[in-house]
Amino acid sequence: MTYFMLLTVNGLVIGLIYALMAAGLTLVFSVLKVVNFGHGSFYMLGGYAAYYAIGLLGVPPLVGVFIAMVALFLFGVAIEWLVLQPMYTGKVERKDEYAIIVTFGLTILLTNLALVVFGPFSKSPPAFLQGTFIAGPLILPYDRLIAAAVAVVLLVALAWFLARTSLGQALDAVSQSRESAAVIGINPKRMYTVAFGLGSALAGGAGALIAPIFALSPNMGELPGVQAFIIIVLGGMGSVSGSIIGGILLGVVQGLGVGFLPDPNRALAYTQAFGALLLIFVLLVRPTGLFGRAHTRLE
Amino acid sequence: MRSSKWLRVSAVRVIALQRRGIGRFLMKPIAIAVMIAAATCLLTVNALAAEPIVLGWVGPLSPPGNFSGGQEMQWAVQLGVDEINKAGGLLGRPLKVVYEDTKGQPAEGSAAAVRLITRDKVAAIFGEFHSSVALAEADVAHKQGVPWVGTDVWADKLTALQYPEVFRLAPANSLVYVKVAAWMAEQGFKHVAIIAENTDFGQDGARVVSNILKEKHVDQKLVTIDLNQQDFTPALLRLMSEGAKPDIIQMVVAGQAQYQIVKQACQLGFAPNAKTKMLGSTGLLQKEVWEVDGDCAKHLLVVNIATPKSQWNNKAKAFAAAFQKKYNRAPTGVAMEAYDTLGVVAAAIRKAGSAERKDIIKGLSQISYVGVNGTYSFPATTDPAWAYHQFIDVPFHIIQYTASNQAPSDAPIVYPKKWATTDKLLPAN
Numbered sequence: 001m002t003y004f005m006l007l008t009v010n011g012l013v014i015g016l017i018y019a020l021m022a023a024g025l026t027l028v029f030s031v032l033k034v035v036n037f038g039h040g041s042f043y044m045l046g047g048y049a050a051y052y053a054i055g056l057l058g059v060p061p062l063v064g065v066f067i068a069m070v071a072l073f074l075f076g077v078a079i080e081w082l083v084l085q086p087m088y089t090g091k092v093e094r095k096d097e098y099a100i101i102v103t104f105g106l107t108i109l110l111t112n113l114a115l116v117v118f119g120p121f122s123k124s125p126p127a128f129l130q131g132t133f134i135a136g137p138l139i140l141p142y143d144r145l146i147a148a149a150v151a152v153v154l155l156v157a158l159a160w161f162l163a164r165t166s167l168g169q170a171l172d173a174v175s176q177s178r179e180s181a182a183v184i185g186i187n188p189k190r191m192y193t194v195a196f197g198l199g200s201a202l203a204g205g206a207g208a209l210i211a212p213i214f215a216l217s218p219n220m221g222e223l224p225g226v227q228a229f230i231i232i233v234l235g236g237m238g239s240v241s242g243s244i245i246g247g248i249l250l251g252v253v254q255g256l257g258v259g260f261l262p263d264p265n266r267a268l269a270y271t272q273a274f275g276a277l278l279l280i281f282v283l284l285v286r287p288t289g290l291f292g293r294a295h296t297r298l299e
Numbered sequence: 300m301r302s303s304k305w306l307r308v309s310a311v312r313v314i315a316l317q318r319r320g321i322g323r324f325l326m327k328p329i330a331i332a333v334m335i336a337a338a339t340c341l342l343t344v345n346a347l348a349a350e351p352i353v354l355g356w357v358g359p360l361s362p363p364g365n366f367s368g369g370q371e372m373q374w375a376v377q378l379g380v381d382e383i384n385k386a387g388g389l390l391g392r393p394l395k396v397v398y399e400d401t402k403g404q405p406a407e408g409s410a411a412a413v414r415l416i417t418r419d420k421v422a423a424i425f426g427e428f429h430s431s432v433a434l435a436e437a438d439v440a441h442k443q444g445v446p447w448v449g450t451d452v453w454a455d456k457l458t459a460l461q462y463p464e465v466f467r468l469a470p471a472n473s474l475v476y477v478k479v480a481a482w483m484a485e486q487g488f489k490h491v492a493i494i495a496e497n498t499d500f501g502q503d504g505a506r507v508v509s510n511i512l513k514e515k516h517v518d519q520k521l522v523t524i525d526l527n528q529q530d531f532t533p534a535l536l537r538l539m540s541e542g543a544k545p546d547i548i549q550m551v552v553a554g555q556a557q558y559q560i561v562k563q564a565c566q567l568g569f570a571p572n573a574k575t576k577m578l579g580s581t582g583l584l585q586k587e588v589w590e591v592d593g594d595c596a597k598h599l600l601v602v603n604i605a606t607p608k609s610q611w612n613n614k615a616k617a618f619a620a621a622f623q624k625k626y627n628r629a630p631t632g633v634a635m636e637a638y639d640t641l642g643v644v645a646a647a648i649r650k651a652g653s654a655e656r657k658d659i660i661k662g663l664s665q666i667s668y669v670g671v672n673g674t675y676s677f678p679a680t681t682d683p684a685w686a687y688h689q690f691i692d693v694p695f696h697i698i699q700y701t702a703s704n705q706a707p708s709d710a711p712i713v714y715p716k717k718w719a720t721t722d723k724l725l726p727a728n
Contacts, residue, residue: 003540010532112361120360120367122555124591132566141566214529215558215591219362223527258533264541268534269497269523 002137007259008252013144015251016151017206021224022231022243023158024202030175030238031195034084034099038106039203040225045110046072046204047211047220048118051125061128061212065150068208069201076200079106080193088189107225114218123216147209154205155244158198162240171195175238230275234282236292245290253278351395352388352654354644355415355424357408357436358450363527364403365554367585368428372450372637373398374626376426378618379641389648396641397421401432408432412439412447422654423448423647425640428553428633430454430500437465446647446659450640451581451604451633454499455507459684466663466677468640470604470693471685472504476551479578479602480511482697482714483547486724488576490518492538492545494531494560496552497523504551518543526556532563539569546728547576554582558591565595573726576600578697584631584707598725599700600713605632605672606694607718608708615671629706632672639670646675664688701725 025039049068054061083102092098129142162168173181174191182188207221214220231250235242257274261267282290356376359369376396383394397419399411408427415421416439424440425448427433433452440447441462449457449467453475458467483491491512495505505521512519520542522534538545548570550557557579564570564577571577578600582588588596606615618638622630630638647662648654668675673694680686696718698710711721 003536006536006540007533010530010536014530115361115366120370121585121587122367122558122591123587127593132568134568139567143566210529215555215562217362217555218366220529222362223529255533259537264534264537265521265523267522267537268528268531269525271525271528271530271533 003259004256005137006139007255009138009140010144011252011255012248013140013148013251014255015248016148016155017210017247018224018227018231018251019244019247020151020154020209021203021206022228022235022247023155023240024199024206025228026199026232026235026238026240026243027158027171027195027202028199029232030240031171032084032192034087035103035229036196036199037100037103037225038079038110039103039199039228040221040223041107041110041114042072042076042200042203042221043207043210043224044114044216044218044221045075046207047125047216048114048123048207049204050208050211051123051216054125061126062146062150064125065205065208069205072204073197073201075204077193077197079200080196084192084196085189088192107221111218111221118216118218120218125211125216127212141213143213147213150209151206154202158202158240159244167194226272227275230279233289234279236286236289239289239291242289242291250275250278349392351393352390352648353395353397353419353421354641355412355419355421356396356398356426357401357411357415357424357432358398358426358428359403359432360398360400361402364401364432365428365582366403367587368451368554368582368633369400371585371631371634372426372428375618375622375630375634375637376641378621378625379638379645382621383641383645389645390652390654392654394645401427401429401436403429403432405431405435409435409439412436412445416440416443416445421445422656423644423659425644426450426637427452429498430457430503431498433457434460434499437462440464444660445656446644446663448640448644448663450636452500454503455685456499456503457685458687458689461681461684461687463688464660466643466688466690468636468643468672468675468690468693470695471689472500472507473683473685474689474691474693475602475604475695476504476507477511478695478715479549479697480508481515483549483578484512484515484517486547488517488547490520490543490545490547492520492522492548494522494524494534494548494550494552496526496556498526498553500553501551508549508551520545524552524556524560526552526554528556529559530563531560532567535560535564535567535569539567545570545575547578550577550579552582553580555585555587555591557582558588561588561599562592562595565592571595571598571600573728576724578602581631581633584633586628586704586706589704594703597700597703600724601698601700601707601710602695603632603698603707604693604695605635607696607712610694610718612669612671614669618671629708631707635671639672639675642670643668643675699725 028036046068049071050064053067054064086092087095127143128146133140170186174188178188231246235246254271254274258267358372359366380396401408401411423446428451430452441464447465451469453472455471455473493505495501580602583601646666646668647659650666651658651662675690677688696712697714700710712718
């Protein structure tokens with residue numbers, strides 16, 4: 001039972017970080033109808049932004065996370081303006097293909113730029129709090145505990161923002177119908193920029209939270225990027241709450257899968273396979289994902 | 300060009316003097332001096348104008364390969380190239396190395412080898428960090444008859460294929476892990492956990508360790524990891540919870556994935572500590588281990604493929620100083636291997652007196668080259684199969700970090716006995 005609990009708690013913590021990243025990807029997808037293949041690179045940049053903010057400005061690690069989110073919001077806004085806006089100004093004919101190519105290109109560019117700018121050697125910002133939380137059989141490093149708590153706060157804030165603020169409701173309106181939103185006076189292009197900026201900030205926040213737990217390297221966003229895609233399909237394309245549930249579910253299933261697969265030798269190497277199995281199972285039962293909506297194309 | 304002009308002018312003056320009938324006793328020495336000067340100048344002009352000898356380097360310089368190890372290797376090689384060219388080149392020709400980033404991917408390695416052979420017409424290929432990639436490159440080199448020399452690739456299979464074109468400076472897994480496993484048994488470890496990456500290097504190394512531990516009746520568990528993985532906690536929790544708790548964790552993992560394993564094991568209170576030691580490989584010799592793992596790296600045991608600092612020859616001292624000066628970091632054993640790989644290929648070219656591929660292969664088979672890490676030769680031994688064209692006397696030792704931010708060269712040596720500076724593992728059980 002203790003072993004089960006340890007695996008579940010660890011899976012929950014990692015799942016919350018996944019959820020934060022996937023929520024950003026979902027937000028971008030639901031509003032812009034663009035799958036951002038560069039999302040993992042924003043996660044990586046968030047980690048480095050926090051690292052340099054802490055190192056150069058001398059701010060505490062949690063402030064570093066906040067600075068990273070602001071920096072990535074601005075970066076996301078700039079990228080959206082430079083790279084994605086041609087899609088909805090009529091300059092691009094094949095919008096879906098364009099979006100795939102530019103966001104893929106972006107991830108290759110950013111990863112290789114990071115290699116040149118930040119160097120090939122691993123970096124790590126200081127811990128949020130040194131030590132490990134021990135309560136009976138429960139063992140959880142403070143870094144993970146704090147990262148999970150901050151992720152919960154950010155996810156709750158995101159849910160509140162989307163449901164309770166006029167800007168959040170405007171984003172939701174655009175996600176449902178660009179034309180209808182325009183009719184009631186919402187500027188869809190502005191919403192695209194806000195959504196892309198927010199999505200980037202969430203990815204950056206996830207990267208900054210994970211940085212002290214793992215380490216920084218130019219390719220650190222590749223695997224979480226893939227996980228985020230599994231999660232948004234799992235949760236239902238375009239559903240922010242679905243991506244949160246999906247992230248947590250994926251983290252827990254992967255943790256338990258590694259812990260209980262009969263072959264302990266191969267269990268860890270099969271981590272991604274557990275996610276894929278979960279996805280197949282959910283899609284068989286609910287083809288639109290856990291909380292999916294039907295409309296998913298750029299209008 | 301200026302030398303050629305001076306030469307022509309001098310020759311014309313001599314002929315003019317001859318025509319004017321100036322004393323013969325004066326003419327002869329002048330003519331000889333001019334001829335010597337002409338020959339010297341022509342040689343210099345020819346060397347500068349000569350086609351460079353082109354070699355191909357392969358290794359990971361970007362993800363998903365171990366690009367930090369690849370970067371160190373490339374730096375070391377470039378240092379060697381600059382030194383060789385400063386000293387007049389090879390066979391009077393400048394040396395040029397074309398660098399190919401193989402990204403840790405066998406397909407990239409194979410394509411890089413083809414490019415180097417067909418596009419750059421390289422005389423030989425050398426380098427590489429990942430065994431799986433090296434195997435792909437070696438296949439191409441073998442088919443094309445191009446010499447291929449491996450720097451830090453350990454899978455037994457590479458030399459066990461017994462390709463006449465393939466040579467290896469790095470140890471075969473069987474060369475090092477047999478001794479490491481025997482040492483673990485000798486130290487009295489009863490339960491060993493082997494964490495191995497799912498590559499040719501990792502699985503082959505785990506097999507070697509496992510076989511020896513079986514022979515010595517030591518209990519063992521094997522955990523296979525994917526190098527892209529970041530969270531090892533579930534597997535570590537399983538090792539902590541199922542069956543007998545390991546008293547040592549042996550990582551057969553290249554590069555920086557080990558940092559995560561060490562950090563997560565340490566945060567769980569699992570290892571490295573008095574009850575469970577941790578033994579890793581060369582990636583843990585980079586100074587970044589202290590930045591990522593902090594004090595968790597204290598008491599780590601690390602296999603170092605190099606001679607200890609106390610045994611360095613003058614070449615090793617000069618290389619370490621030059622590397623530190625140029626790149627502002629101490630070279631690890633991998634950098635030393637990379638520097639020596641270039642040295643070995645250059646020595647083979649000198650020995651053969653030719654940069655033809657066949658001649659270089661012959662030269663490699665015959666050389667005895669003193670590098671920073673030892674005296675290299677590549678016997679054609681076929682038993683065991685992996686010993687073919689394998690540098691046998693690979694120097695290696697095991698260190699244990701005992702203080703924060705300790706440099707590997709300052710850490711106590713626990714193995715082998717001839718170099719050991721301590722016989723105690725810390726913290727004591």
